[in-house]
Structure formats: C-alpha cells, structure tokens
Amino acid sequence: xxxxxxxxxxxxxxxxxxxxxxxxxxxxxxxxxxxxxxxxxxxxxxxxxxxxxxxxxxxxxxxxxxxxxxxxxxxxxxxxxxxxxxxxxxxxxxxxxxxxxxxxxxxxxxxxxxxxxxxxxxxxxxxxxxxxxxxxxxxxxxxxxxxxxxxxxxxxxxxxxxxxxxxxxxxxxxxxxxxxxxxxxxxxxxxxxxxxxxxx
Amino acid sequence: xxxxxxxxxxxxxxxxxxxxxxxxxxxxxxxxxxxxxxxxxxxxxxxxxxxxxxxxxxxxxxxxxxxxxxxxxxxxxxxxxxxxxxxxxxxxxxxxxxxxxxxxxxxxxxxxxxxxxxxxxxxxxxxxxxxxxxxxxxxxxxxxxxxxxxxxxxxxxxxxxxxxxxxxxxxxxxxxxxxxxxxxxxxxxxxxxxxxxxxx
Numbered sequence: 001x002x003x004x005x006x007x008x009x010x011x012x013x014x015x016x017x018x019x020x021x022x023x024x025x026x027x028x029x030x031x032x033x034x035x036x037x038x039x040x041x042x043x044x045x046x047x048x049x050x051x052x053x054x055x056x057x058x059x060x061x062x063x064x065x066x067x068x069x070x071x072x073x074x075x076x077x078x079x080x081x082x083x084x085x086x087x088x089x090x091x092x093x094x095x096x097x098x099x100x101x102x103x104x105x106x107x108x109x110x111x112x113x114x115x116x117x118x119x120x121x122x123x124x125x126x127x128x129x130x131x132x133x134x135x136x137x138x139x140x141x142x143x144x145x146x147x148x149x150x151x152x153x154x155x156x157x158x159x160x161x162x163x164x165x166x167x168x169x170x171x172x173x174x175x176x177x178x179x180x181x182x183x184x185x186x187x188x189x190x191x192x193x194x195x196x197x198x199x200x
Numbered sequence: 201x202x203x204x205x206x207x208x209x210x211x212x213x214x215x216x217x218x219x220x221x222x223x224x225x226x227x228x229x230x231x232x233x234x235x236x237x238x239x240x241x242x243x244x245x246x247x248x249x250x251x252x253x254x255x256x257x258x259x260x261x262x263x264x265x266x267x268x269x270x271x272x273x274x275x276x277x278x279x280x281x282x283x284x285x286x287x288x289x290x291x292x293x294x295x296x297x298x299x300x301x302x303x304x305x306x307x308x309x310x311x312x313x314x315x316x317x318x319x320x321x322x323x324x325x326x327x328x329x330x331x332x333x334x335x336x337x338x339x340x341x342x343x344x345x346x347x348x349x350x351x352x353x354x355x356x357x358x359x360x361x362x363x364x365x366x367x368x369x370x371x372x373x374x375x376x377x378x379x380x381x382x383x384x385x386x387x388x389x390x391x392x393x394x395x396x397x398x399x400x
Contacts, residue, residue: 018227028218029250044247050210050240065205
C-alpha cells in the first residue's frame with residue numbers, strides 16, 4: 001500500500017513458495033510484519049538456523065541436518081532397498097511419508113526437465129539415479145512425479161535412461177481421487193480410470 | 201522427517217500465518233530450505249528490512265515505513281474524512297483497497313475482543329477510535345469486521361461505545377457472494393440475504 005518498500009519485497013518472495021498466490025502472500029507478509037509478539041525476530045532466527053543446519057541428503061535429496069547425511073530415511077534398516085521412489089521435489093517425500101503407504105527408498109530430482117530451460121541440475125540427478133540402479137540391488141523404480149506435460153516428459157526420459165537396465169519401472173496410478181466424484185474428473189483422468197479399472 | 205530440527209521450527213512458525221495450514225507450512229518450509237538459488241538468504245534479508253523499516257501507522261494501524269506515519273491512506277487529501285472503516289487486522293485494509301470500492305479512512309483494531317483473553321490492546325484501540333469520533337468531523341463508522349462470534353461481539357461493543365455520539369454506525373451487508381450459489385450458503389447468510397433483499 002505504501003509503494004516499493006520492504007513489505008512489497010517480502011510479498012514477492014513469499015509468493016514464490018509453493019501453493020502461495022499473490023493475495024495470500026500479501027496477507028501473510030502484512031500479518032508477519034504487524035504482529036507485536038516478536039514473531040518476525042523468531043522467523044529470522046529460525047531461517048538462519050535452517051540456512052546453517054539443513055542440507056540436501058547426499059543420497060535421496062531430502063532435507064536433513066548437516067550432521068545426518070545420508071538422512072534417516074536412507075539409512076533406516078527397516079526400509080526396502082530394492083525399491084526406489086523418484087519424486088520431483090524434496091517436499092514430495094514428506095507427502096509420501098505422511099500417507100505412510102510406501103516403505104522403500106527415495107530419490108528427489110530437485111525439479112523436472114523443461115525443454116526450454118534444459119535443467120542441468122535435474123539431468124545430473126537422473127545420471128546419479130541411473131548410476132545407482134546400474135550398481136545393482138534395486139528391483140523397481142516407482143516414478144511418483146506430478147501430472148503435467150513437463151513432468152510426463154521427465155518421467156519418459158527417466159524410463160528411457162533406465163530402459164536397458166534390469167529394473168522394473170512403474171508409475172503412480174491415475175484415477176478418481178477418494179472422496180471425489182465423476183463430476184470433478186477431467187477426461188484424461190476418467191479415461192485412465194476406465195482403462196485401468198480394478199476388480200470389485 | 202528428521203525430528204526436532206530447525207526445519208520443524210520453521211514449519212511451526214509458518215503455520216501461524218493466516219490461511220496457512222500445517223501441510224502447506226511443511227511444503228513451504230521444505231521448499232524454502234531446498235532451493236539452491238539464494239532464496240533463503242534473500243528472505244532473511246528482506247525480513248530484517250521489514251523489521252527495521254515497517255511500523256504500524258500511528259493513526260489507522262496499517263503497515264507503513266517509519267518515515268511515513270501517518271501513512272499515505274491517512275494523509276491522502278482525496279479520501280473522505282467523514283467516513284471511517286473499522287477492520288480487525290491491518291491486512292484487511294489491503295483487501296478493501298484491492299477491491300477499490302471504498303474512499304474513506306481506515307482504522308485497524310489489531311484483533312478482536314475475546315471474552316476469555318480480554319485483549320487490552322484491542323480495548324485501547326477502541327478507546328482511540330471513540331476519542332477520534334468524539335473529536336468530530338466523522339459522519340459514519342463502517343464496521344468491516346469478520347463474521348464469527350468474537351467479531352460480532354467486538355462490533356457490538358464498538359457500536360455500544362459509539363452509541364451516544366453523533367455518528368452513524370453501519371456494517372457490511374451479508375448475502376450470497378457473487379459467483380456463488382444458494383447451495384453453498386448457510387442458513388444465517390441466507391436469512392440475511394432474504395431479509396435485506398434488494399430491488400431488481
């Protein structure tokens with residue numbers, strides 16, 4: 001409201017976070033700035049701690065503390081080494097873990113391949129994945145990428161790279177989300193739901 | 201995922217922002233921590249600037265820079281001094297401004313009255329509001345508070361305080377939101393929409 005001040009910069013930065021639109025960012029920024037209980041100071045302190053203490057796990061890419069890499073998920077002996085779940089971003093690992101439906105290892109790409117950007121970091125991660133599979137001991141790679149054109153292209157590229165190796169490549173099923181109905185499903189989803197229908 | 205580290209503290213802090221649930225906070229925190237483009241450092245720098253530069257406007261309570269209080273909205277000569285819009289939080293002022301449907305002055309309470317907490321800061325703000333109205337020059341106070349029990353109680357308390365003064369007290373209309381339908385309206389809203397129906 002008061003032009004190009006630091007509050008505007010804060011809104012811009014917050015709007016870059018996933019799931020945060022311009023309006024929520026504005027609301028969050030003004031709220032954070034106007035609290036009189038030391039919230040802003042706490043937030044700065046914690047962000048500095050995160051900057052100092054957290055790193056990407058050397059294996060899966062999940063966020064972990066500097067003194068704990070490979071991370072807990074990578075060294076947990078109860079998890080299945082023979083299965084690797086590939087996700088786009090580290091935060092996707094938390095989503096899978098919260099659901100508690102997967103007991104294998106993870107591998108975060110740190111993004112997806114964008115033909116126009118040609119993301120070198122993601123390409124390097126795919127090479128690391130290929131090397132890991134080539135080293136043996138993994139039976140299945142589950143591609144748990146998102147569902148858009150670039151994600152599909154990334155999945156396709158990974159499947160191609162793993163093509164010659166002795167590993168099964170799978171991907172998450174598409175279908176009607178639980179608790180939702182036909183009315184909310186787009187044709188592509190519906191087509192997949194029919195094609196891959198399961199026995200009742 | 202890695203226990204009680206700084207990333208967990210960041211999630212907890214982000215979850216305190218308005219409209220941010222525990223899950224979005226987790227996603228935002230991991231995303232911020234895992235970016236490799238200096239985002240975290242930028243965010244810290246901007247938050248420090250905000251902490252240093254932004255204050256609540258001495259009159260309306262909106263966020264403004266330290267060198268600009270009263271804020272632009274309070275000193276803008278094109279705005280109508282005879283009308284004061286009372287909101288709960290400074291961020292509500294931005295919501296009103298974005299809609300561009302109001303040209304008077306503002307007054308943010310910085311919260312609402314909660315019987316169990318007995319918020320002294322909000323009570324003090326109501327006293328400041330009463331003093332401002334008593335000083336004269338204001339014809340109408342528009343209560344643009346939220347719609348829940350505590351907000352209603354706060355509106356009621358303010359209306360009571362202003363009761364003896366020569367000022368009209370109004371509040372935002374209740375009704376069916378534009379673009380929405382009857383199916384999504386609760387009985388209270390619907391009752392208000394019928395009672396305050398307008399000529400076609």
